[in-house]
Amino acid sequence: MSEYQYYEFAVIDRPLSRTEMAELRAISTRAVITPSGFTNHYEWGDLKADPGDWMRRYFDAFVYSANWCSCHLSLRLPKAVFRKAELASFVHRSVLSIESSDTHWILGWTLAESEDYERFEEDDGSGWMRRLIPLRDELMRGDLRPLYLGWLAAGDALRDDTLEPEVPPGLNELSPAQQALAEFLAVDPDLLEAASMGSVAATQQYDETRHLSTWLATWQTADMQDVLKRIALGQGQEAERQVKSHYAAWLKTQRPTSTEAARRRVMELRERTQSAAVTRQAREARAHAKCEAERRQQREAELRRIMEKSEKYWKTAHDQASRGSASGYEQSVRILRVLAEGYALVAGPEAFERQLRRFLVPHAKRAALLRRLADAGLWSG
Template sequence: MSEYQYYEFAAIDRPLTQSEMAKLRAISTRAVITPGGFTNHYEWGDLKADPAEWMRHYFDAFVYSANWCSCHLSLRLPKAAFDKAELRPFIAPTTLSVEFSDTHWILDWTLDESEDYDRFAEDDGSGWMRRLIPLRDELLRGDLRPLYLGWLAAGDALDDDTQEPDVPPGLTELSPAQQALVEFLEIDPDLFEAASTGSAASMPAGDEETTRMTPWLDTWQVSDMKDMLTKLALGHGQEAERQVKSRYAAWLKAQRPVAPDSPRRRVAELRGLAQSVAAIRRVREAKAHAKREAERRRQHKAKLRQLMASPDESWKAADTHAARGGASGYDQAMRILAELAEGYALVSSREAFDRELRRFLVPHARRAALLRRLADAGLWPG
């Protein structure tokens, strides 16, 4: 099987210039290149450029997928979006790394060596950018859940004694893009559910939250409010929203300080919780399976009773198929005969079925292939 690699880049904060597009075209003659991005796939060759370098100079988002069970997401954000201390706790071996320049952060989420071979055999990579790109806006607005998911995806690569980062609120109600990131990184669902138990509810909306915000707004200086309004007027709404939410979150934290005797969980504790979650899930799944099986059996018995309301019709149908001969005819006849055997066992007896079967076989006694099928199915002594 040939190799397959998919590359997609997106320019969001500013479009590519004609000169930049010409430089990209010189590298790839087959790619789809527009002011908003670059898309190409390779089955034998590879991109003759460094994606990390392109992210530094041209693009704000990058998705990569290869059929050797590997995928990658990069997002470039303005340096003002975070400070280094906010990002450092989320950096994780193999799954989330951070690069910075004078003007930007570049965040990288990576999945290596997936065991879901069917996914990478069937998925050409083309749908992930659309699903994952909203993560950039969420991060710009101060939502830290994508970072926590990147850390959690490290899974077995984390040491037992490693402390988890502060758990962001709202893990139990992920956005569609965050749910896509869980799928993209193949985060263990039991570990995710265990981690979610440490997540507070997301910020309430509506009148209740407006009332809670009033004393916080009273702490604002007029100059600060003017600064935020200026950002909005100049089209920097994301930056303004992120700063306002960051200030509000800091104020709330100050009102409800974390008790010193409430340490963050260690990875070993998360793994223990995940094992408990898995045990509960298996019990729940077993009950659901038993319920489905009971319903299936109920429906099957109802079908058999309906068949046995007029069994002569089924015997005639089986006779017609058997008389036609050939593998198809015999297989159709066997399907009907097997249902009749179940039906007689349910509402009458096996002896009654055997009597009808002997009568049925009188004109078909020389059809060796049919008799052999009956013997293999245990419906005839052979």
């Protein structure tokens, strides 16, 4: 099997300039390059650039996937969104990394090695950016759940006596993007359920218009004038980034936070994971039993309908057997299997055996048919 690597970069706060697109094109002649991003895949080759450098210079998001069961996500956020102390407790060198430039944080989530070979054989990486990029807006609003998921993805690499980071609200009701991140990083669902037991409920979905009005009331006249001046000077994109950053920082202050007392040791999480696994298995067993019961009911209803027209099915089986071909015998045996199941439900196996003897009178010399019936367990001679 050949090597396969997928690279996708995206810009959010501003489009790429023509100069920047030309710089990227000089590195890759095959890539799809637009003002909104860069996409390419490689077999045997590799990107002749440092993705980290590109994140610092050009892009706000990066998704990487390789068919040796590894993947990576990077997001770049304005530095005003978080203080370093807020991020530090989530860092784990094997999964979640945090870098900084003068103006931005660059957060990176990595799945270094997965045992889900089927996933990476079937997944070409192209769908992840769309699913994961909303995480950036969530982080901009101060939502810590993506960071907690990164820490949790470290799994077995976490020491028993390690204290978990702040447990963010709403861990048991992840957004679609956060669910995608848990899938991307192969977070143990039982460990996630155990961790969510220490999370308070998220606040109800807020009214955007009402929040904006409340936020605008906190602005000083000088701040508003500064934004308007930037717009008048043709710096509209910079003004928009300033406003969004200011709004995101304010939104973060409106979110509830957990108390220090709610934090647990990894050993406790692992103990709760075992309990969560038992609960999940019982839940899955009930769901499976329910599905099986519904399937049996549907099958029994279908068999009863067939038995109401059993003569028609016997005739069809006879006609297929009379063809004297392998395909005809196989079709006949398939019909007889259904009839055997129907007779067992409504009349008993003895009634089927009597009908089968009558059926075989004109076909007694068809050795190939008898052999197939014997292999199917319908006839013992």
